[in-house]
Amino acid sequence: MAKSQRTQVKLKTLHPVFDELFYFHVSPEQYRHRFACLTFTVMDYDWLSTNDFAGEALAPLSDFCWPGRPNASAAGKTIQPTILHLARNKPSEKPIMRILDARTGDGEAQEFVRKLKEIEKSMEEE
CATH class of the missing domain: 1.20.5 (Single alpha-helices involved in coiled-coils or other helix-helix interfaces)
Known part of the structure; x- marks a missing residue:
């Protein structure tokens, strides 16, 4: 299981765009696991109290990487935007x-x- 990572907080928007790039080390064993996936959890930021759970989305790991895939350039040019629908x-x-x-x-x-x-x-x- 990889270490979780966080995006920047997007203030005052109902449709945030997370134009951020994350790198995870995925071993061949992890990748070959039938149910290998990334979990995206979205929280509603609340500066006054605890953040509220807004929803989450799961995406197959194969949507983002695969064996033999060339690395993205330094600017991340080979990475395509992904739209995920939240479930709650x-x-x-x-x-x-x-x-x-x-x-x-x-x-x-x-x-x-x-x-x-x-x-x-x-x-x-x-």
Whole structure:
């Protein structure tokens, strides 16, 4: 597993462009692993408190490198931009919601979880 790296914070934008280049050492064994991938985690920067999870995307390692690939030039000219779509768990799938759902003796918690699931279902139908 490679060490994680960070981009610069992109302030005041809903559509950030991360024009940054990262280098990872990937061994032949890591590359040959069937499920080798890069994980991109996007956080909503919050200077007042903790950053919020915005979503994440997974991309096969083969999208970025392959055995025998020539190295990119110093300016990174051979690297093409990649657009990734973020995925995010439904609120009802979060650990705290599972805890509330397990509180079978707590009617208020059960009602809250039920209403949240109804809202999620109605949003899927739209």
